Amino acid sequence: MSGPAQRRITIKEVAEAAGVGVATVSRVLSGGSASAETREKVLAAAARLDYRPSALGRNLRRRRTGGIGLLVPDITDSFYARLTDGVLSCARSYGEPVTVGVTGDDPEREAELIGALIEESMDRLIAVPSGDGEMWAPALRSGLNVVFADRRVRADVPSVVPDDRAGVLTAVEYLAGLGHRKIAYLGRHGQSQRVAAFNSAIASLGLPADRDLVVHARSSRDSAYAAAAGLLQHRADVTAVIAGGNVLGEAAVLAARELDVRIPRDVSLIMFDDVPWAELCSPPLTVIAQPAQDIGYRAAELVLRQGRRPPAVTLPTQLVVRASCGPRVSAPRR
Amino acid sequence: MSGPAQRRITIKEVAEAAGVGVATVSRVLSGGSASAETREKVLAAAARLDYRPSALGRNLRRRRTGGIGLLVPDITDSFYARLTDGVLSCARSYGEPVTVGVTGDDPEREAELIGALIEESMDRLIAVPSGDGEMWAPALRSGLNVVFADRRVRADVPSVVPDDRAGVLTAVEYLAGLGHRKIAYLGRHGQSQRVAAFNSAIASLGLPADRDLVVHARSSRDSAYAAAAGLLQHRADVTAVIAGGNVLGEAAVLAARELDVRIPRDVSLIMFDDVPWAELCSPPLTVIAQPAQDIGYRAAELVLRQGRRPPAVTLPTQLVVRASCGPRVSAPRR
């Protein structure tokens, strides 16, 4: 049923049809110099035959693959989906294809994918790095052009990240302003940046430091739920929690509902990352919005621009107040 | 700072290091026949030099690119994100890279992307087709191996789709069982399949037919909101609406809230596609769950499996009852 896979036409045939040499065709098509007459003939022949230059041939000769690789932890997470959308949108305007891989936040799987990408001769790569970034050394040494997105784990790789420091500080200040003193941070493994910002924010506001107030989950939904439930259950003294991402926030809402902890009456909740459903949730969630799409777009710009590259760009976050935070009630719950 | 982009080592160097010919190296590495001794030498040399065969060279010779292309309307939509995840997951187990493009449900942009993919010599493609699929003819004729996902617009292309017919019927029956008679369908352009199923379900249950009860939106959030608001505003007689996708459902909830239409007291709502936030919504949404990830996975299997390919596979949907549907109240609202 499917066609006989007709052979694609090559530059040679175009040359023949135009009555010129292949070198001339190549030159005309890639903007080199040629007489007006020749250019005309070549263009006409190419159009007539519907010639499409083979990226394979070109890339082999040029010793590099055009496209760019993108590695995200989980394409199903709205944040990374929007980041991906930003990358795709920028790449499209450059006409570059994007190859996407999902790491599941697993450094081993990430290394595998890097290997595969290198095998494809892909020389430009945007990644949300999983671990501490040490396995990137060989890839970097081999001349791979890498930009990190969302997380900054190595100083020698340009990165595009949200302003975690300011975002966390804003959230903590807002909560403190409402009277909360026992604030917990519910994060993912590897958010060292934010945890540091959290601790320093707590300290700078003179709130009691308590190491156990930051709890970590792996990136799965189950793990997030377990962490949220554990926090809510064992620490009846916390009156506010900051969720470090939308799946963490979702888990917190679910766990609270299950444990009959009322938001915001019993505990206030601020979630990192504004997602469409934050407004639909009951109650609507107060969030720290992150420019996910911009992060992707800027990262793509960085990796596509050959010139000098700034070591890091930081994009602002924004507090969006809805209805998941309230004043601290004096009576401890339960 | 970045390394001098050390030249990658080629099969020729491995051959030299192993003291054999390039043909032998190629044969050993791709599982051809060779003596145990030679195989040993080659493998050792390859490992010692950390040799990675270049996909470019291989693909040029083989006249095809390994990977598979994936075209979705909007990677930001949870449904397509999960579908993409399915494709990625299957492709990974075959070791095939996936190049993703976003069509925005625009046939023109889709055609562009197909062209770009052909230029890359990508010969396998999974797509959620945007229009009526007529622009696919040339691509198909050129031997491209295509599988459609989510929508079935051409009989000559294998497709993996959810069971829209059964899904719609289940929804309508459920609503009718609750006493509803004026049921609206809020859909996207191009969901002809589902609209037909909707009309036939209405007819088979003896409910009053009314052409204006199906309203369409384009795939943007704004358009979805406008359509939902229009429906709720102008048709006070409808007591139940079926939203044909998660962004439509989101728009319906938002519009209802804005217009002070209570769910489910004033109107019942069933949404196609179960998303994590459906449970978090107020009220929790009754949905028709679709196996988005499976659709992607099966589509990838189909496009990767060389053998004979079934013309279409239909995956079951499932009604998940939550709290957004209630019995019809006799008094018309407003």
Next chain:
DNA sequence: ACCGCTCATGGAAACGATTCCATCAGAGTT
């Protein structure tokens, strides 16, 4: 007229693999 300069042009050599084909060694058969 001659020289030198610029510019268009086409042949041929890469790029890095796979694979056809010829060669050759060794074993088995008569």
Next chain:
DNA sequence: AACTCTGATGGAATCGTTTCCATGAGCGGT
């Protein structure tokens, strides 16, 4: 001993481009 057969092996062609280089034409200056 001569022959055939099998299996391993390496040289060379090929895939479709880009780009180096040599050639030759046109032209202005002396």
